[in-house]
Amino acid sequence: MRLVIFEWLVTLSLFGLLARLVAVQVIDHDYYQTLARENRIKLIKIPADRGVIYDRLGKPLDRNAPEGRDYLLAEAGSNVLGYTGEGDQEIEGRDGLEKFYDERLKGEAGGILVETDTNGKVIREIGRSEPQPGENLTTTLDAGLQQKAYELLSGRKGALIASDPQSGEILALVSSPGFKPGAIEKYLNDPDLPLFNRAISGAYPPGSTFKLVTATAALEENKINAATQIEDTGVINIGPYSYSNWYFTQYGRTEGSINIVAAIKRSNDIFFYRLGEALGIRALADWAKWFGLGNQTGIDLPGEAAGAMPDPEWKQAVRKENWFLGDTLIAAIGQGDILMTPLQVNQMTGVIASAGQWCRPHLVSAKGGSASGRDYCRQLDINPETIKLITEGMVQVTQAGGTAWPFFNFSVSVAGKTGTAEYGDKTSAKGGLTHAWFTAFAPADNPNIVVTVLLEGAGEGSYEAAPVAKDLLSYWFSRQ
Numbered sequence: 001m002r003l004v005i006f007e008w009l010v011t012l013s014l015f016g017l018l019a020r021l022v023a024v025q026v027i028d029h030d031y032y033q034t035l036a037r038e039n040r041i042k043l044i045k046i047p048a049d050r051g052v053i054y055d056r057l058g059k060p061l062d063r064n065a066p067e068g069r070d071y072l073l074a075e076a077g078s079n080v081l082g083y084t085g086e087g088d089q090e091i092e093g094r095d096g097l098e099k100f101y102d103e104r105l106k107g108e109a110g111g112i113l114v115e116t117d118t119n120g121k122v123i124r125e126i127g128r129s130e131p132q133p134g135e136n137l138t139t140t141l142d143a144g145l146q147q148k149a150y151e152l153l154s155g156r157k158g159a160l161i162a163s164d165p166q167s168g169e170i171l172a173l174v175s176s177p178g179f180k181p182g183a184i185e186k187y188l189n190d191p192d193l194p195l196f197n198r199a200i201s202g203a204y205p206p207g208s209t210f211k212l213v214t215a216t217a218a219l220e221e222n223k224i225n226a227a228t229q230i231e232d233t234g235v236i237n238i239g240p241y242s243y244s245n246w247y248f249t250q251y252g253r254t255e256g257s258i259n260i261v262a263a264i265k266r267s268n269d270i271f272f273y274r275l276g277e278a279l280g281i282r283a284l285a286d287w288a289k290w291f292g293l294g295n296q297t298g299i300d301l302p303g304e305a306a307g308a309m310p311d312p313e314w315k316q317a318v319r320k321e322n323w324f325l326g327d328t329l330i331a332a333i334g335q336g337d338i339l340m341t342p343l344q345v346n347q348m349t350g351v352i353a354s355a356g357q358w359c360r361p362h363l364v365s366a367k368g369g370s371a372s373g374r375d376y377c378r379q380l381d382i383n384p385e386t387i388k389l390i391t392e393g394m395v396q397v398t399q400a401g402g403t404a405w406p407f408f409n410f411s412v413s414v415a416g417k418t419g420t421a422e423y424g425d426k427t428s429a430k431g432g433l434t435h436a437w438f439t440a441f442a443p444a445d446n447p448n449i450v451v452t453v454l455l456e457g458a459g460e461g462s463y464e465a466a467p468v469a470k471d472l473l474s475y476w477f478s479r480q
Contacts, residue, residue: 040116041126047090048107051134053081053097055143056169068182069098073143075178076150079197080141080301080363083181094184095195097137097363100300107134139363140169148475149174152468157192157456159199159342162472165350165441165450168359168376170299172472173343175199200304203339204454207421207461208267209437210288210334212348212390215260217287218275219386226389229257232270236329243329245269246420264393265402267418269333276332281323284331285311290380291348292358293340299361307344310337335422345439346452349417352390353441353450356382391415395444404438406466412477415447416440416469418461433457438465442473449476 050069053061061081062071069084069091071077082096090109093102110131114122142162149160153176162172179187179194187194196202218224232255234248246269247253255266263271276284288294294309308314310331312323318337330336340348343361351358359377366375394415398407403418419437436458441447451472453465 040118042114042116044112044114046110046112046129046131048109048131049133050084050091050107051105051136053105054136054138055141055146056139056171057142058138059143061139061141061143071181073147073150075180076147076174078178078181078194079175079199080146080173081181083184085184095303096197096301097139099302101137101364105134105137108132137364140164140171140365141173141363142171144479145172145472145476146174148172149472150176150178152471153455156458157198158458159202159452159454160468160472161199161342161346161450161452162476163346163350163361163450165353165357165359165447166377168347168350168361169365170361170363171449173199173363175202197301197303198342198454198456200299200301200341200343202454202456203305203307203341204435204456205336205338205421205423206334206340206345207419207435207437208269208334209345209348209417209419209439210338210340211264211267211272211332212352212394212417213288213291213293214272214275214279214284214332215264215390215393216291216352216382216386217279217284219260219389220287220383221279221283223275223278224260226259226261226385229259230263230271230274231257232268234270236270236273238326238329241326243269243273243326260389261393261396264390264417265396265399267397267403272332273329276328277325279328279332281311281328281331284328285309288338291351293338293344293348297343297347297361299343300363304343305339305341307341308337308339334419342452342454345437345454346450349439349441349452350450351380351382352387352394353415353447355384355387356380391444394440398440403462404440404466405462406470407440410470410473412442412473413444414440414442414473415444416466418466420460420462423457434459436464437461438469440469440473442477449473 049064055061080096082098083094084091084098085094093099110129113127115124116122149172155177158176160174163170175198177192177194234254235242235244288309293307296304296306315321315323357377358380394417396402398404398414398416400408404416407414417439421435424433436455438461439452441450451469453468455464458464
């Protein structure tokens with residue numbers, strides 16, 4: 001009898017479970033469909049926290065705040081970190097690292113599915129999905145160096161970049177003036193263009209900094225060697241055109257017969273005109289492109305410019321004009337139509353500093369990348385003797401008799417190159433203006449930093465840009 005009763009109880013339980021399943025699948029299904037039609041089931045979105053961006057030492061560069069993203073470096077980090085804004089569905093990166101790494105930083109939003117009454121009041125929670133925070137990013141930046149670099153530019157239009165020549169890691173990247181990331185609207189029509197990243201998007205004539213490429217090309221193509229002497233005549237005349245050395249133009253003096261080391265030390269234009277003449281534009285352009293000119297470096301930031309390395313085909317296509325010997329001469333000293341970004345000049349300098357390596361500049365190392373950063377570098381197969389001669393000339397630039405007088409008696413051996421780049425129409429009201437450049441690496445015998453300074457329309461590189469680089473290097477080595 002007990003067995004019969006037990007069998008009946010089991011049977012009734014099974015019928016009860018079946019009835020509940022039918023109710024859920026059929027009756028409740030209609031109920032939930034009705035709720036949905038009446039807009040009584042709603043999804044309340046739970047935004048995900050964006051990942052935090054850190055410097056190389058683990059110092060946070062931004063953070064999430066109730067009112068939005070809070071940038072701890074303010075204007076000093078604005079053009080490299082970027083900013084965020086409201087997208088269609090969520091907060092999104094609008095510039096800088098915030099934009100480039102938006103997919104990694106933004107995370108995945110969660111949500112709460114709720115039932116509401118006809119007045120929209122929540123009756124009950126049906127389901128919940130927790131948000132997944134974005135990935136934190138550790139950058140190659142040094143927050144202290146970044147802040148110092150911005151302070152040294154003092155609001156002047158320009159850019160300053162510091163990098164590790166052995167890996168391509170960017171230690172500081174500043175464009176000036178900067179902006180406050182929380183007040184973008186006020187800068188949209190600012191004539192000083194604070195939203196424009198001059199460090200990677202500004203393309204300028206490089207002036208005498210380009211002589212590093214010309215020297216490399218002439219030595220590698222065996223047009224000169226360490227013993228080659230060229231007479232400084234003060235001026236070269238080609239038909240009705242004259243091409244003079246800066247020293248002759250300013251002081252009416254010449255420097256006699258000089259070799260490649262002395263030519264770099266004194267930034268002698270006559271010597272480099274002759275190198276351009278010996279090389280020809282095609283060999284010079286090929287070497288410039290081998291250094292990366294005319295192509296983006298591939299830095300992990302949006303909006304990078306490629307620069308320009310003109311040659312006969314370029315001039316015919318762009319200007320509808322033929323190429324002349326004079327075009328080659330001025331190209332050899334970094335003038336004419338050559339354009340480089342401050343980042344490209346920094347990278348060019350890094351090739352010499354790293355004994356011939358071309359390292360892709362980067363701000364965030366790839367996942368699983370080597371700790372040394374060598375994954376970003378490739379050898380350009382430049383003869384070590386070429387690197388040695390150019391480095392010797394650059395060291396002498398910063399010593400007595402060189403063009404970088406602010407570095408005379410500097411505590412650390414520095415290899416540098418000044419640049420004073422003419423731009424604009426000399427016959428116009430703004431003619432005769434020059435950009436000030438200085439690019440260098442230190443210590444000269446075992447470099448751990450490359451610094452490049454550009455100041456728009458500021459004058460001579462030795463007087464304007466070199467002191468900025470000196471102060472930044474002083475700060476850098478004071479912490480070593």
